[in-house]
Amino acid sequence: MFTSPHLNYGLLAPILIILAGALVGVGVEAFVRKTLRATVQLWVALATVLVAVVDLFIVRNQRSTTIAIDSVTFDGATVFMQGTILVLAFFALLLISDRGSFVAQASAIPGSQDEVSADLEGKSQTEVFPLTLFAISGMMLFPAATDLITLFVALEILSLPLYLMAGLSRRRRLLSQEAALKYFLLGAYSSAFFLFGGAFLYGYSGSLSLNGIAAAVAASAGNDIFLLLGIIFLMVGLLFKIGAAPFHSWTPDVYQGAPTPITGFMAACTKVAAVGAMARIFYVALSADLVQWRPIITVISIITMLLGAIAAMTTRDVKRTLAFSSIAHAGFLLIGIVALNQSGLKATLFYLVAYGFATLGAFSVVTLVRDSAGEVTDMNRWVGLGKKSPLIAGAFCLFLLSFGGIPLTSGFIAKFSIFTAAYEGGNTTIVVFGVLTSAIALFFYLRVIVLLFFTEPKSDAVSVSIPSPKVSFVLAASAIVTIVLGVYPSILLNTAQSFATFLR
Amino acid sequence: MDISNYIYLSAILFTIGAIGVIVRRNAIVVFMCVELMLNAANLAFVTFARINGNIDGQIASFFTMVVAACEVVVGLAIIVTMYRSRRSASVDDASLLKR
Numbered sequence: 001m002f003t004s005p006h007l008n009y010g011l012l013a014p015i016l017i018i019l020a021g022a023l024v025g026v027g028v029e030a031f032v033r034k035t036l037r038a039t040v041q042l043w044v045a046l047a048t049v050l051v052a053v054v055d056l057f058i059v060r061n062q063r064s065t066t067i068a069i070d071s072v073t074f075d076g077a078t079v080f081m082q083g084t085i086l087v088l089a090f091f092a093l094l095l096i097s098d099r100g101s102f103v104a105q106a107s108a109i110p111g112s113q114d115e116v117s118a119d120l121e122g123k124s125q126t127e128v129f130p131l132t133l134f135a136i137s138g139m140m141l142f143p144a145a146t147d148l149i150t151l152f153v154a155l156e157i158l159s160l161p162l163y164l165m166a167g168l169s170r171r172r173r174l175l176s177q178e179a180a181l182k183y184f185l186l187g188a189y190s191s192a193f194f195l196f197g198g199a200f201l202y203g204y205s206g207s208l209s210l211n212g213i214a215a216a217v218a219a220s221a222g223n224d225i226f227l228l229l230g231i232i233f234l235m236v237g238l239l240f241k242i243g244a245a246p247f248h249s250w251t252p253d254v255y256q257g258a259p260t261p262i263t264g265f266m267a268a269c270t271k272v273a274a275v276g277a278m279a280r281i282f283y284v285a286l287s288a289d290l291v292q293w294r295p296i297i298t299v300i301s302i303i304t305m306l307l308g309a310i311a312a313m314t315t316r317d318v319k320r321t322l323a324f325s326s327i328a329h330a331g332f333l334l335i336g337i338v339a340l341n342q343s344g345l346k347a348t349l350f351y352l353v354a355y356g357f358a359t360l361g362a363f364s365v366v367t368l369v370r371d372s373a374g375e376v377t378d379m380n381r382w383v384g385l386g387k388k389s390p391l392i393a394g395a396f397c398l399f400l401l402s403f404g405g406i407p408l409t410s411g412f413i414a415k416f417s418i419f420t421a422a423y424e425g426g427n428t429t430i431v432v433f434g435v436l437t438s439a440i441a442l443f444f445y446l447r448v449i450v451l452l453f454f455t456e457p458k459s460d461a462v463s464v465s466i467p468s469p470k471v472s473f474v475l476a477a478s479a480i481v482t483i484v485l486g487v488y489p490s491i492l493l494n495t496a497q498s499f500a501t502f503l504r
Numbered sequence: 505m506d507i508s509n510y511i512y513l514s515a516i517l518f519t520i521g522a523i524g525v526i527v528r529r530n531a532i533v534v535f536m537c538v539e540l541m542l543n544a545a546n547l548a549f550v551t552f553a554r555i556n557g558n559i560d561g562q563i564a565s566f567f568t569m570v571v572a573a574c575e576v577v578v579g580l581a582i583i584v585t586m587y588r589s590r591r592s593a594s595v596d597d598a599s600l601l602k603r
Contacts (some may be wrong), residue, residue: 109588147566152568160578178586178599188579195568206556447565
């Protein structure tokens, strides 16, 4: 006898709304006139995200572990992370819609006659908007998923559109295509590891759901080799997505090659989704087996922080620099997972918001610094920018200070609370290394600030284009969030505190 | 026959795939190696389903197949675009992104 599964559509709605919006976007692509398409797509995407945010806000206090049989859980952490992803995605969409970041026709060969004529006809690749929405839906599902199949499917839903979008840059298309290729091959490689790890966890516990795995781990009922293999392979897949060493090598290349708005989107939102899913797996399914994985994650976290901070100094490209900074932040976020207590989860949630907004802000500055050939990401040509456009350069410095963890910015509170949580959890070593690497990283951030403000501009210096209202809005919002969370952190800390729970 | 042999086979296939991704140069072959890894995971899922006596693992393998098919679509699109603009599908030629 077949009984149909019970789905709680009310709580699945935020994800379903995004998927519906993406399908409408595909329809718009087919039926709306070329000249109107970009505008319509933007409004559809923004409206979809707004409706999803409102819907999520309405159902924010409901809790259920069985909204799609037992594959998706709607708990505090889910609400907080889905909300964070949606809000960040809203701003990222505004950046994406800003003029001229995307290729006119992705299929045209770079430098060919086709490309020139596609450009002249004013074509534009408006598929970016539905692709973004599909990616958002995967990102929302990923931290909410509580079984291995759903986790794997969500991981792919969020990754596949990003692989494509990484290759759509208007300028320097060969670089962009190369970034897409690297991202795709390495991403597929790591998701194969994730799946193989999942197979072994299933072999160990006989269950695909995180709760079933947790029960088997607690009873240590099964072959321990399978458990260890499962944890390690699963970890490889997750660490790749958050960009932690030694699986970080794709990050600088992809961040540099992808169109800047997409880089901002994936740097901010993918991190939230992947860290959320990783936290859920380790807090819910594997917390009884922490002797095995905690030392590994601790070491990886330390290596990641050090590598990110040191490698950032060796590069002269702004986007690569921000990529290494995001690697270092992946290391800091792992501290929250090692902490394995409620305040660790709270700190992680807060950290994700602080990091997400600072990242979006920093990348929106990168979209503004241009010369005649497009964006300029060579740090040597940013010299003296602060003298010509103090406001934009000042905003960039604010985001860097937040990355560095200077008091009165959100980054300080984020780092402070994540270190506190780890200290409460008894992980003093990782806290010591965390503080040390913060100091190293700070040296680098300050060097950039000196470069921007206290060095004479050279003759081939770049100009800052006048930001469009959309970019100004993103910049202003990111700057305000960064300062407000630094001065009155309790607003968000209290919210994070009340939402920082995983239902089991 | 001992059912655990299927686990060994799946581990061997996975290893071949994982090494293949690292040593092969042609993007298509690299991608085929990834597919081999996914199928090795599928074999492990099905074998474990048999060992555990439930069908969850078999269901998982269906999902994997669908996802692998989607991955082929996206992957070949990227590889073909790459090939058209460079006349080469070698992953070694894709080395512009270094500083």
